[in-house]
Amino acid sequence: MNYxxxxxxxxxxxxxxxxxxxxxxxxxxxTLAERLTGGEVLDLAIQLPRPLQVVLKPSPDTEAADxxxxxxxxxxxxxxxxxDGNVARDAVRAVFTTLREAISGGEFDDLVTQLPRDYREMVEPALAPGATLRRR
Structure with missing residues:
Protein backbone atom coordinates (compact mmCIF):
# COMPACT_ATOMS: atom_id res chain seq x y z
CA MET A 1 0.00 0.00 0.00
CA ASN A 2 1.39 3.41 -0.89
CA TYR A 3 1.45 6.42 1.44
CA THR A 31 3.25 5.81 20.05
CA LEU A 32 3.20 2.27 18.65
CA ALA A 33 6.96 2.47 18.04
CA GLU A 34 7.44 3.28 21.73
CA ARG A 35 5.34 0.27 22.74
CA LEU A 36 7.02 -2.33 20.49
CA THR A 37 10.46 -3.87 20.72
CA GLY A 38 13.04 -2.43 18.35
CA GLY A 39 13.12 -5.57 16.24
CA GLU A 40 9.37 -5.49 15.77
CA VAL A 41 9.50 -1.80 14.83
CA LEU A 42 12.08 -2.65 12.16
CA ASP A 43 9.95 -5.53 10.87
CA LEU A 44 6.91 -3.25 10.68
CA ALA A 45 8.77 -0.34 9.09
CA ILE A 46 10.09 -2.34 6.14
CA GLN A 47 6.52 -3.15 5.10
CA LEU A 48 5.31 0.46 5.14
CA PRO A 49 5.78 3.32 2.68
CA ARG A 50 8.90 5.44 3.25
CA PRO A 51 7.13 8.45 4.86
CA LEU A 52 5.68 6.12 7.51
CA GLN A 53 8.99 4.34 8.05
CA VAL A 54 10.50 7.68 9.07
CA VAL A 55 7.70 8.24 11.60
CA LEU A 56 8.44 4.90 13.27
CA LYS A 57 12.11 5.86 13.67
CA PRO A 58 13.29 2.24 13.57
CA SER A 59 16.62 1.63 15.22
CA PRO A 60 18.42 -1.65 15.75
CA ASP A 61 19.81 -0.14 18.98
CA THR A 62 16.39 0.16 20.63
CA GLU A 63 15.33 -3.32 21.70
CA ALA A 64 13.34 -2.56 24.87
CA ALA A 65 9.71 -1.55 24.60
CA ASP A 66 8.00 0.87 26.95
CA ASP A 84 -9.51 14.23 23.04
CA GLY A 85 -9.57 10.60 24.12
CA ASN A 86 -12.56 9.56 22.01
CA VAL A 87 -11.04 10.96 18.81
CA ALA A 88 -7.68 9.39 19.68
CA ARG A 89 -9.28 5.98 20.35
CA ASP A 90 -11.12 6.09 17.02
CA ALA A 91 -7.90 7.10 15.27
CA VAL A 92 -5.97 4.23 16.83
CA ARG A 93 -8.62 1.76 15.65
CA ALA A 94 -8.52 3.26 12.14
CA VAL A 95 -4.73 3.08 11.96
CA PHE A 96 -4.64 -0.52 13.25
CA THR A 97 -7.23 -1.54 10.64
CA THR A 98 -5.25 0.19 7.90
CA LEU A 99 -2.02 -1.40 9.13
CA ARG A 100 -3.69 -4.80 8.86
CA GLU A 101 -4.39 -4.08 5.19
CA ALA A 102 -0.95 -2.63 4.50
CA ILE A 103 1.30 -5.31 6.00
CA SER A 104 1.44 -9.08 5.88
CA GLY A 105 -0.94 -10.99 8.12
CA GLY A 106 1.95 -12.64 9.92
CA GLU A 107 3.56 -9.30 10.69
CA PHE A 108 0.28 -7.89 11.99
CA ASP A 109 -0.09 -10.96 14.23
CA ASP A 110 3.46 -10.44 15.53
CA LEU A 111 2.65 -6.83 16.33
CA VAL A 112 -0.58 -7.73 18.15
CA THR A 113 1.13 -10.38 20.28
CA GLN A 114 3.34 -7.67 21.79
CA LEU A 115 0.31 -5.79 23.07
CA PRO A 116 -1.39 -6.73 26.35
CA ARG A 117 -4.98 -7.85 26.61
CA ASP A 118 -6.33 -4.37 27.38
CA TYR A 119 -5.52 -3.33 23.79
CA ARG A 120 -8.13 -5.72 22.43
CA GLU A 121 -10.83 -3.05 22.19
CA MET A 122 -8.61 -1.15 19.77
CA VAL A 123 -7.14 -4.08 17.86
CA GLU A 124 -10.12 -6.41 17.46
CA PRO A 125 -11.98 -4.14 15.03
CA ALA A 126 -8.97 -4.57 12.72
CA LEU A 127 -9.32 -8.34 12.98
CA ALA A 128 -13.08 -8.45 12.42
CA PRO A 129 -14.44 -9.75 9.13
CA GLY A 130 -15.37 -6.88 6.87
CA ALA A 131 -13.03 -4.43 8.63
CA THR A 132 -11.25 -3.63 5.41
CA LEU A 133 -12.60 -1.02 3.03
CA ARG A 134 -13.53 -2.07 -0.44
CA ARG A 135 -11.19 -0.82 -3.11
CA ARG A 136 -12.71 1.56 -5.64
Missing part, protein backbone atom coordinates in the same frame (compact mmCIF):
# COMPACT_ATOMS: atom_id res chain seq x y z
CA UNK A 4 -1.47 8.30 -0.12
CA UNK A 5 -3.70 5.22 0.01
CA UNK A 6 -2.77 4.61 3.65
CA UNK A 7 -3.67 8.19 4.59
CA UNK A 8 -6.87 8.08 2.52
CA UNK A 9 -7.97 4.88 4.29
CA UNK A 10 -7.38 6.47 7.72
CA UNK A 11 -9.19 9.64 6.59
CA UNK A 12 -12.21 7.61 5.48
CA UNK A 13 -12.30 5.59 8.69
CA UNK A 14 -11.97 8.64 10.93
CA UNK A 15 -14.16 10.83 8.72
CA UNK A 16 -11.52 13.56 8.78
CA UNK A 17 -9.66 15.51 6.09
CA UNK A 18 -6.39 14.04 4.82
CA UNK A 19 -4.29 16.59 6.71
CA UNK A 20 -5.88 15.51 10.01
CA UNK A 21 -5.54 11.83 9.06
CA UNK A 22 -1.79 12.39 8.57
CA UNK A 23 -1.52 13.86 12.09
CA UNK A 24 -3.54 11.02 13.61
CA UNK A 25 -1.54 8.38 11.72
CA UNK A 26 1.80 9.87 12.77
CA UNK A 27 0.71 10.19 16.41
CA UNK A 28 -0.46 6.56 16.47
CA UNK A 29 2.63 5.15 14.77
CA UNK A 30 5.02 7.15 16.98
CA UNK A 67 5.38 -1.04 28.91
CA UNK A 68 2.15 0.93 29.07
CA UNK A 69 -1.48 0.00 28.77
CA UNK A 70 -4.15 0.92 26.26
CA UNK A 71 -5.38 3.97 28.22
CA UNK A 72 -1.86 5.42 28.24
CA UNK A 73 -1.49 4.59 24.53
CA UNK A 74 -4.65 6.55 23.72
CA UNK A 75 -3.58 9.42 25.99
CA UNK A 76 -0.20 9.66 24.22
CA UNK A 77 -1.85 9.63 20.79
CA UNK A 78 -4.30 12.30 21.93
CA UNK A 79 -1.52 14.48 23.30
CA UNK A 80 0.59 14.14 20.15
CA UNK A 81 -2.33 14.86 17.82
CA UNK A 82 -3.99 17.46 20.05
CA UNK A 83 -7.30 15.60 20.25
Missing amino acids: DTFVDQVAQRTRTPSERAVELTHATLE RFGAAEFVARVGQRAGV
